[in-house]
Amino acid sequence: MLTAxxxxxxxxxxxxxxxxxxxxxxxxxxxxxxxxGAGKTSLLxxxxxLAPAADGRIEWEGQPVAEVRDEFHARLxxxxxxxxIKDDLSALENLQTAAAVAGRPLDEHTALTALRxxxxxxxxxxxxxxxxxxxxxxxxxxxxxxxxxxxxxxxxPFVALDVAAVSQLCEILDEHLTRGGMLLFxxxxxxxxxxxxxxxxxxx
Ligand SMILES: Nc1ncnc2c1ncn2[C@@H]1O[C@H](COP(=O)(O)OP(=O)(O)OP(=O)(O)O)[C@@H](O)[C@H]1O
Numbered sequence: 001m002l003t004a005x006x007x008x009x010x011x012x013x014x015x016x017x018x019x020x021x022x023x024x025x026x027x028x029x030x031x032x033x034x035x036x037g038a039g040k041t042s043l044l045x046x047x048x049x050l051a052p053a054a055d056g057r058i059e060w061e062g063q064p065v066a067e068v069r070d071e072f073h074a075r076l077x078x079x080x081x082x083x084x085i086k087d088d089l090s091a092l093e094n095l096q097t098a099a100a101v102a103g104r105p106l107d108e109h110t111a112l113t114a115l116r117x118x119x120x121x122x123x124x125x126x127x128x129x130x131x132x133x134x135x136x137x138x139x140x141x142x143x144x145x146x147x148x149x150x151x152x153x154x155x156x157p158f159v160a161l162d163v164a165a166v167s168q169l170c171e172i173l174d175e176h177l178t179r180g181g182m183l184l185f186x187x188x189x190x191x192x193x194x195x196x197x198x199x200x201x202x203x204x
Contacts (some may be wrong), residue, residue: 003062021158029184029198041080079157090122091125170192
């Protein structure tokens with residue numbers, strides 16, 4: 001279980017948000033909503049340990065994250081707003097490289113199966129710089145299909161996806177929740193998923 005208590009975030013000389021509390025249990029999802037600039041990305045980065053909070057604390061399985069950092073990071077998959085893939089590498093190489101960097105090497109068969117399921121059949125070996133924006137997003141999202149992480153933190157995962165890919169992604173998220181996974185994500189659109197929903201609104 002992931003819990004946050006009294007989180008606050010400062011950017012420059014501005015306090016973006018304060019007193020943010022939430023909890024995400026196995027099978028639950030939390031959608032962070034709010035206008036542009038409200039601090040949604042900032043919140044996700046704080047939870048993922050990529051930026052410091054100005055105040056508050058985050059707990060993983062009842063323990064302060066600071067005390068179980070390695071365990072927490074081993075259970076976490078964070079996908080940022082940008083696809084964060086390497087343009088000179090193919091989709092297959094990107095997927096295998098990301099897995100290796102996370103310390104969980106991925107065999108070629110598993111990687112190719114994930115890429116094909118996410119709609120990249122026939123595009124697996126091309127340098128990703130020639131892929132469309134939506135296809136690049138799909139390369140990043142293929143990581144979800146290879147992930148054993150219990151907590152997925154996804155920043156705008158639906159951006160640039162066509163209708164079929166949105167529905168595929170919902171299916172993948174549903175499977176994660178059915179397995180007892182936890183999901184924290186931002187989106188400007190209404191999303192229908194299984195599991196137990198909750199939402200958090202930042203800003204006005
Ligand atoms: N390093 C920084 N220095 C100063 N201001 C920053 C920094 N990083 C973010 N900000 C500001 O913090 C605010 C919140 O940014 P953030 O990306 O978290 O918003 P968001 O809610 O995710 O927005 P969007 O819906 O547009 O993606 C913005 O006004 C942004 O300009």
